[in-house]
Amino acid sequence: MAKSKPPVGLIAGPTASGKSALALALAERTGGVIVNADSAQLYRDLPILSAAPSPADRALATHRLYGVRDGADACSAAEWAALARREIGGLHDEGRLPILVGGTGLYLRTLLDGIAPVPSIDPAIRAQVRGASVAENRAALTRLDPCAAAGLNPGDTTRIARALEVVRSSGRTLKSWQAERMGGMGVEIALHPIILMPPRPWLNERCDRRFATMVEDGALGEVEALLARRLDPQLPVMRALGVPELGALLRGELTREEAISAGQIATRRYAKRQYTWFAHQPPPTWSRFDEPLENDAVDRALALLACAE
DSSP states (O other): OOSSSOEEEEEEOSTTSSHHHHHHHHHHHHTOEEEEOOTTTTBSSOTTTTTOOOHHHHHHSOEESSSOBOTTSOOOHHHHHHHHHHHHHHHHHTTOOEEEEEOOHHHHHHHHHEEOOOOOOOHHHHHHHHTSOHHHHHHHHHHHOHHHHHHSOTTOHHHHHHHHHHHHHHSSOHHHHHTTOEEOSGGGSEEEEEEEOOOHHHHHHHHHHHHHHHHHTTHHHHHHHHHTTOOOTTSGGGGSTTHHHHHHHHTTSSOHHHHHHHHHHHHHHHHHHHHHHHHHSSOTTSEEEOSOOOTTHHHHHHHTOGGGO
């Protein structure tokens, strides 16, 4: 690590694309430490449903920022970036390679590119927006910031509300604030990124198989315990993949087969959105790996990461 900028590995991509397996291979090869960049795996409430590293995985390599937050305590991208920055700095001081792993693009962008200096939201405006339906907020956003409204999923309650709050409070669009990002650590490090973009049919089959396995392995019990806490339904942990679907099963609204099917569909749709984001948002200089991560494909993927040498 005697280079002018300390190295950081980055393995990103859609859910079920094989990021964790590749990270373990890289950590074993380099003695590096895996640092979580997945918003769901940050919370301790859903280790099975969020596909967090197993005890066996943790025995193979050091993992950081997994299960460190209670579901009742929502973590923003800026808060995660501050946590990750501290972990990365500490690992560099120890002479160890940080390996960022995750599929939350907003987290990665905030850490690397910085934070938009959006002013505080007027509490009255926030209450008004959060009290309205997503359809009402999207209609209002279409009038005030049509570009943002067109680019967001019509059912994305959180992002629609955020964009509307910002434009109503500041008179400027969220995109215009984001153009003034500051504090990113991308300029301070030697980033070695790879994005896993496997064939869609392979990825979809993996999503379906993994969700069914999660239910068999105890995900339903995790959701039951989470719902018993009666948390705010708008918290990220309450909207995590599989929670609404398995919650419907626990309430008797869906059969087990219907809930598993619904969870699989939600997972595939989420993977599709991630796939699209990673296909277009990161710089073209970031390595893309489009093979299924099986057998000797791991070695070929690692070959694209200079920090694996």
